[in-house]
Amino acid sequence: MALSHEDESPIHPRSIVVLDDIFCIFMGSLANIAELRHHYGLARQATEAMIVIEAYKALRDRAPYPPDQVVKHLDGKFAFIIFDAKTYTLFKARDREGSVKFQWGMARDGSLVCSDDPTIIREGCGNII
Numbered sequence: 001m002a003l004s005h006e007d008e009s010p011i012h013p014r015s016i017v018v019l020d021d022i023f024c025i026f027m028g029s030l031a032n033i034a035e036l037r038h039h040y041g042l043a044r045q046a047t048e049a050m051i052v053i054e055a056y057k058a059l060r061d062r063a064p065y066p067p068d069q070v071v072k073h074l075d076g077k078f079a080f081i082i083f084d085a086k087t088y089t090l091f092k093a094r095d096r097e098g099s100v101k102f103q104w105g106m107a108r109d110g111s112l113v114c115s116d117d118p119t120i121i122r123e124g125c126g127n128i129i
Contacts (some may be wrong), residue, residue: 017049021085022057024049027116028078028100036073037117052080056091060084 030036037046040054040103055070064082070093077099081092094102094112101116105125113124 015047015049017053018048019050019053020057022053023083023085024053024056024080026052026080027077027102028076028080028095029072030076030078032073032075039073048076048078049080052082056082056084060087060089079116 013029013054014025017024017026021036026047028048030051032046033051035052036042036055037044040046040051040058042051042054046054047059052070052074055073059065059069074095077095077097079092079094079100079102081090090112092102092104094100100116101118103118103121104112104114104119107113107125113121115121
């Protein structure tokens with residue numbers, strides 16, 4: 001995933017977090033962050049990316065709940081991508097309104113390219129999805 005510093009907004013901050021072999025790039029903000037911190041037993045310092053990872057882990061480990069249920073409880077303007085190195089799972093999502101720019105495409109070698117900058121996708125993939 002590529003993050004462009006052009007048009008970077010304080011309204012949609014970006015963070016990268018790695019916890020327990022789970023990588024998360026999070027852009028945006030959660031309106032219900034205090035509620036989510038309490039629900040997952042996290043400290044006040046827990047960022048949105050940390051919360052998303054904890055929510056993903058909780059649902060992943062409680063089969064048969066699919067990990068995509070994590071988005072259901074998030075309220076705000078956001079986009080994120082998670083890579084779980086233990087299960088080789090890639091999970092990406094954004095809020096219902098698509099408030100935060102988040103495009104993706106397939107490179108010629110078959111790899112997935114994600115970015116908030118459509119120019120990067122066009123140059124790397126030739127198309128945007």
